[in-house]
Amino acid sequence: MRVLTTALALIPLALPALAQDVDRGERLYFQHCAVCHGEIAEGGGPMAEVLTVPPSDLTQIAARRDGAFPVIEIARLIDGRDPILTHGGEMPIFGFVFGEFNVVLRERGGGTLLTSREVVDLVGWLETVQVE
Template structure:
């Protein structure tokens, strides 16, 4: 009960943030397109050097029963859910956790604590689902 109160208090003290999909697209192009491709379909120029091919990020909803897997996406990008790609973990972009704190709702409505930059990139990925 006390933990729920503390989390609620902390989240209520955080500013309400509107996601910036255009900024998320720019972050994606600068950091992710080399492997995932400009269109996010797993066809980046580095795919030939990778032992595990990057997934088509436009199919995350389709591969998750029509629900965008926000928790999985955040945790894979920030390294809380490590995955292997080119013989080691996918590059973790820890700097995306720097800066202003932010929260976004998980699929079940619980908050995911992260950064504004992460909210933007996840919002962009959610916007390109086919």
């Protein structure tokens, strides 16, 4: 039974990663993120002035990392697996909102992460708004 359970748990890792839907990612951003991070993802959303720590400029993620966009790191922050210290914890409930981890996200360097379709799409859109 344990072998069967382990085998079933590994099936998603063998599946090909689905392409990102950046249009859907943009819609998700405006529904869930723009209130803090702003309409152009630079940190100036309507809630920014009442937050203790200002939201980060999401267009500079790659610039802050020598031009590399860390797909898996950003996905782990959004889905709540890695706490964001300036938030005082996890991203506000989005791990719960974006729920089911059933999609494999692949990084250019070969790393993989099992996450949700919504997180994959949102990360895909965030990668498109990076500026130097």
